[in-house]
Amino acid sequence: MxxxxxxxxxxxxxxxxxxxxxxxxxxxxxxxxxxxxxxxxxxxxxxxxLFADGETLGSGEGNLVFTGSDDDPGTLENLTAMGFSDASKAIETVRKWHYGSYPATRASAARAHLTELLPALLNTLGNAGNADQALAQFDNFLSRLPTGVQLFALIRNHQQLRKLLVQFMASAPRMAEAVIHRAHVMDGLIDPAFADDVTHQDVLVAKVDAFLGEGRSYEETIDRARIIGQEQQFLIAAGLLSGTLSATIAGEQFTALAQALLRRLFDAVRAEFEKRHGKIADAKVGLLAFGKMASREMTVSSDLDFILLYDAPLEAESDGDKSLTTNHYFTRLTQRLVAAITAPTAEGVLYEADMRLRPSGNAGPLATSLAGFKSYHRDNAWTWEHLALSRARVVMADGDLGYVIDDAIAEIIERSRDVTKTIADVLAMRKLMAEERPARHPFDLKARRRGVGRPRIYRAVGPACSRCQGRRSAGTDDQGIAADG
Structure with missing residues (x-):
């Protein structure tokens, strides 16, 4: 205090x-x-x-000796049996740890924990698939860790935590970075309530609300959003890696977290904005999500794809000390919201924001009036913009504005179309995507042909339906309407 x-x-x-x-x-x-x-x-x-009856950390493979200048023959044999192809290199790496070469191993307490932990840790690394690569990644992780006592004590006494950490090293480098900068995030993985916290949206949202509610200022709320956002992203991703969450549930949880943070930040931004610029009478605001956020399929690296829509008298002015006209008012409000989400602070960046799906793209105003939104999609929008609307979702709105926006989108999607032109537009769009964003490697599932981001395209047959303007056949030929449309 x-x-x-x-x-x-x-x-x-x-x-x-x-x-x-x-x-x-x-x-x-x-x-x-x-x-x-x-x-x-x-x-x-x-x-x-608490840990008196903890797991046995012995290797079960015989002694492991890392002292002295010469490699112990028995240790070489045991490491080879564990799965290390270059046992001598493994001994050299571990010897550096014992000599306190890194900040995380300089404290005697840290080295004591590490000595007890080592047999089990080497077994876990040996079972990672490529023991030598896993050890090298763990060594790199250890070299950048500021302190090791707390982390070594945790993974020494929790086998599942140790396995998760090695998985982070092998397949989730961003999560390994999170542990380096915030070692305490590992504490959440041993909390008995961990499974409930990462599987129930109401619990997740309540934690976000409670943590942000303790902010004593606008600036502190911005920082707190980053703290709770990064920690909960870490825990959801850990639940996915550990098998606690399925990929579908993880996507829903990442989305629930992003949606809760977006709403709370908008409330904070709006309150701060109104202190200076006041309000516009009878104005209503809504946030319309697109992409993975709209379909509740976000990942740990997804950005926020949304636009701000407002319904207000066009010639009005706000009633604050620094009054603004309607267009300027909502444009600046949107700028403040984007800054609150994307600006780097001492706690890092929360999300990247993508607002290119607003009318006229990056050339258009940041905020869009409801009337302008309807007019643009009635007269000027491209087919791909209407495809994007097919899974758009209102995530926050004043009063009944959410229903009004839903009705406007339904009217746009359900109107009659030239099916031949729609098919040609979709094929041209997918061709351009393939040319501009080719797959970087065979596992680039978002960009590769027939991958996650390259859905199969089906031939449109029969009368148009309300969602995709074409009934899908069972065929898989590359002509027709995009399956995700």
Whole structure:
């Protein structure tokens, strides 16, 4: 509480300790010290009991020796049996750890934990598929970790946590980065409530609301959004890697998190904006999501694809000290929202924002009036823009504006079309995508032909339907309407 520092370190002088005692409503310094020591000893006792019956960390493969300058023959044999093709290189790597070459292994407590942990850790690395590569990645991770005591203690006593960490090294480098910068995110994985937290949207949204609700200023709310956003993204991704979540549920949870953060940030931005510029009478605002956010299929690396729509008198002005006309008001409000989401702070970047699907693309205004939105899609929009509307979804709206936007989209999607022209437009669009964004490698599933982002195209037969303007046949020939349309 003193100097607004977040620390658990007691002061060094009796006078400063006496101040702490008074803050704890204890005027007798000697009694406070006795109570404080008793509390510490009780915690140590409980914590020791917590792991008293922990798993055995022995390798089961014989001794592992990493001291001395020469490689131990038995250790070479054991490491080879574990799956390391270059056992000598593995010994050299581990020897660096024991010599305290990295900040994370310089503390004696860290090296003590690492010594006990090592047999189980090497077994886990050996089972990763490519033991040598996994060890090299873990070594790189360890070289950049600022401290190791807490992390080593955790993975020493939790086998599943250890396996997850090795999985991060092998297949999720962004998650490994999160552990480097915020080692405490691993704590959430051993919380008994972890499974409930990452599988239930109401629990996730409640955590976001509670954490952001503690912000004491607009700036703190922006930082808190990044903290809770990054931590929950990490936990959802960990649930996916561990098998706690299916890919479908993970997509829904990533989306629920993004949607909750977008809504709360918009509320904060709006309140801050209105302090200076006031409000426009009878104005309503809505946020319309596109892409993966709209279809609830977001991943840990997805951006926020949305536009801001408003319904307000065009000639009106806001009632604040710095009044603005309707168009300028909502354009600046949108700029503030995008900045709140994308601006890098000490806590990092929350999301990238993609607003190219607004009328006229990047050349158009950031905010769009409802009347302008209807007019553009009635007279000027391209076929691909109407395809994008087929899965657009309102994620926030004032009053009944959400229903009004839904009705406008339904009217656009359901209108009669020239089927031949629509098919030609779709084929031209997919050809352009293939040329401009070719697959970078065979596993680039978003860009490769027939991958996630290159859906099969079906021949349109029979009367048009309301969603894709063409009934899909069972064939898989590359003519017709895009299947995801």
């Amino acid at each position: 003193l100097a607004d520092e977040q620390t658990h370190t007691m002061p060094g002088t009796r006078d400063e300790v006496a101040t702490i005692a008074l803050l704890m409503r204890q005027a007798d310094l000697a009694q406070f010290e006795a109570d404080y020591r008793a509390a510490l000893e009780l915690v140590v006792h409980y914590y020791s009991d």
